[in-house]
Amino acid sequence: MTILEVNNIEKKFGKLVAVKDISVTIPEGQIRGLIGPNGSGKTTTFHLISGFLKPTSGEVKFRGARITGKAPHRIAKKGLVRTFQLTSVYRDMSVRENVHMGHHIHAGRTTSETEQNSKFPSVSSIEDSTSWILEFMGLSSESEAPARMLPAGMQRVLSIATALAVRPKLLMLDEPLAGLNPTEKSNVAQKISSLRDHGITILLVEHDVRSVLSICDQITVINFGEKIAEGNADEITSNPSVIEAYLGKAESYNA
Amino acid sequence: MTIAQFITSTPRRFVYACIGTAIAAPLLVALPHALSSYWQSVLVIFTLNAIMIMGYRLITTMGGWSFSHVATAGLGAYTTAILMTLEVPWSFWITLFLGAGIAGLFALLIAYPVLRTRHYYFFLSTFAAGEALRQGYIQFKGITGGGFGIAFIPRPEGFLGIDFDTTMGFYYLALTAALIIWLLLYRFDLSRLGRTIKAVAANEELSESIGINTWGHRTLPFVLGSVIAGFAGSLSANFNGTINPMDFGSILMFKLVAAAIVGGVSTFFGPILGLLYLTALEEAFRTWAEWVPLLWGASVIAVLMLWSGGLEMAVIRGFKLLKAFLLNRNSNHSAKTLDS
Numbered sequence: 001m002t003i004l005e006v007n008n009i010e011k012k013f014g015k016l017v018a019v020k021d022i023s024v025t026i027p028e029g030q031i032r033g034l035i036g037p038n039g040s041g042k043t044t045t046f047h048l049i050s051g052f053l054k055p056t057s058g059e060v061k062f063r064g065a066r067i068t069g070k071a072p073h074r075i076a077k078k079g080l081v082r083t084f085q086l087t088s089v090y091r092d093m094s095v096r097e098n099v100h101m102g103h104h105i106h107a108g109r110t111t112s113e114t115e116q117n118s119k120f121p122s123v124s125s126i127e128d129s130t131s132w133i134l135e136f137m138g139l140s141s142e143s144e145a146p147a148r149m150l151p152a153g154m155q156r157v158l159s160i161a162t163a164l165a166v167r168p169k170l171l172m173l174d175e176p177l178a179g180l181n182p183t184e185k186s187n188v189a190q191k192i193s194s195l196r197d198h199g200i201t202i203l204l205v206e207h208d209v210r211s212v213l214s215i216c217d218q219i220t221v222i223n224f225g226e227k228i229a230e231g232n233a234d235e236i237t238s239n240p241s242v243i244e245a246y247l248g249k250a251e252s253y254n255a
Numbered sequence: 256m257t258i259a260q261f262i263t264s265t266p267r268r269f270v271y272a273c274i275g276t277a278i279a280a281p282l283l284v285a286l287p288h289a290l291s292s293y294w295q296s297v298l299v300i301f302t303l304n305a306i307m308i309m310g311y312r313l314i315t316t317m318g319g320w321s322f323s324h325v326a327t328a329g330l331g332a333y334t335t336a337i338l339m340t341l342e343v344p345w346s347f348w349i350t351l352f353l354g355a356g357i358a359g360l361f362a363l364l365i366a367y368p369v370l371r372t373r374h375y376y377f378f379l380s381t382f383a384a385g386e387a388l389r390q391g392y393i394q395f396k397g398i399t400g401g402g403f404g405i406a407f408i409p410r411p412e413g414f415l416g417i418d419f420d421t422t423m424g425f426y427y428l429a430l431t432a433a434l435i436i437w438l439l440l441y442r443f444d445l446s447r448l449g450r451t452i453k454a455v456a457a458n459e460e461l462s463e464s465i466g467i468n469t470w471g472h473r474t475l476p477f478v479l480g481s482v483i484a485g486f487a488g489s490l491s492a493n494f495n496g497t498i499n500p501m502d503f504g505s506i507l508m509f510k511l512v513a514a515a516i517v518g519g520v521s522t523f524f525g526p527i528l529g530l531l532y533l534t535a536l537e538e539a540f541r542t543w544a545e546w547v548p549l550l551w552g553a554s555v556i557a558v559l560m561l562w563s564g565g566l567e568m569a570v571i572r573g574f575k576l577l578k579a580f581l582l583n584r585n586s587n588h589s590a591k592t593l594d595s
Contacts (some may be wrong), residue, residue, distance in 0.1 A: 076466035088461040105466040
């Protein structure tokens with residue numbers, strides 16, 4: 001079943017065409033990577049899907065319903081939640097308070113009103129759900145520390161944990177591995193895979209090609225705002241236009 | 256909800272606040288009896304400004320420092336002044352709530368443009384909106400009396416044996432309003448809604464991404480804070496008996512902003528503490544009044560340079576030291592008893 005359908009979206013900033021006619025379809029339960037060289041339009045595409053920017057034309061459908069141009073908080077309520085490129089946490093709140101705040105849309109609701117994901121415990125109590133997520137993401141031991149005191153890798157994990165509190169069906173991660181050391185990278189990558197195993201579809205933008213190839217089921221490559229290739233890791237790495245656009249010239253790649 | 260549930264669901268700090276208020280209230284009621292009529296007036300004006308700054312602090316929780324607060328308060332004042340000086344004067348109590356409502360409505364109208372701006376731009380855009388409003392008070396002479404303003408605003412009818420025509424009687428009115436507003440706003444500050452507003456101020460993008468309606472959570476404190484301002488404006492017009500556009504200019508606005516900086520805004524009591532400091536300074540230098548603005552300005556700069564966080568942080572640090580000292584003494588004491 002398709003969870004996200006992006007049809008011919010385009011975004012112009014004045015005369016500059018940042019995203020040109022991109023279409024992407026993501027089936028449920030996949031980890032999809034979105035890669036491309038610097039300035040290729042990845043982050044703009046991300047903003048267009050999550051509602052932080054309105055497309056000039058085209059449409060975005062989430063679970064069959066059109067969400068184009070809706071406010072981001074409305075899109076989040078439908079179950080499409082995104083994280084940010086630079087680590088984004090509530091710096092002065094404790095780790096637990098951050099995750100607690102993530103439950104905003106569940107506060108004051110009864111469980112029957114929020115659709116549940118069978119592999120994730122339901123939000124019958126925000127306290128229980130917060131503890132469960134902290135445990136699941138390996139943050140329990142730091143739960144009382146102020147978020148700003150955590151190392152970069154942990155803050156990244158915390159921003160994913162906060163997003164999980166919303167109970168997303170599709171989680172969009174904007175460069176979740178950027179700026180992390182190798183240990184932190186493999187830790188976060190492992191968490192992302194286990195989220196998929198818990199029934200959450202993932203779309204991630206990443207700069208670090210090696211980790212994208214290892215964790216994504218399918219990869220979409222864009223360059224100059226256009227989609228140039230789509231497929232699994234093998235198909236992408238052997239695609240000449242991808243090699244040329246992203247990994248460098250064919251000769252130097254083979255050498 | 257049973258009463259027991261209500262009590263357990265109430266934040267503990269609010270319960271303490273209620274107890275503290277109950278203890279302080281008789282002292283505050285007795286206070287004017289010990290004061291000369293001059294100091295009674297100072298006390299009333301301080302109380303009205305305290306209401307104003309509680310509303311101002313509510314606005315700062317959404318991350319923006321408004322400069323239209325005092326001009327907005329003017330809407331409450333003019334509503335009361337105009338309606339109470341008609342041939343068939345309106346009841347003060349109706350104009351009080353109507354004025355607060357009009358101030359809130361004005362905030363709601365300017366919210367769309369000014370809340371699109373952030374930081375300095377928010378400060379500048381609210382300054383422009385406030386100044387435009389104040390110019391309105393001057394220009395629409397037919398309704399507002401122009402630069403001369405409106406005089407002979409009557410005080411409300413007394414009740415329960417309290418005569419609002421006296422300064423002391425009016426003080427009780429202002430005090431009652433201030434205590435009610437303080438308890439309501441403090442409860443609001445501790446509520447989930449209050450916390451969410453602060454979360455939006457701390458990180459707007461993140462808040463939006465987890466499904467918080469950030470627009471609504473910025474507009475609400477701006478409008479509610481303005482309602483409080485209108486309330487205070489209406490009361491002060493009534494207390495002074497006369498208003499003119501100068502009353503709602505940048506001098507009072509600067510005093511509020513300075514109080515918020517000197518006192519700090521991370522706690523509820525910070526701005527009130529700042530206001531108390533500025534008022535004390537003003538009264539101490541009453542015979543050298545020309546020095547007062549200079550001293551206020553110097554205080555603001557000194558706090559920003561030496562003591563960011565303001566007086567509230569000094570108080571909090573003081574309490575922590577006191578607590579540590581007491582705990583230490585207790586443990587020393589128990590150590591001694593163990594020795595013997």
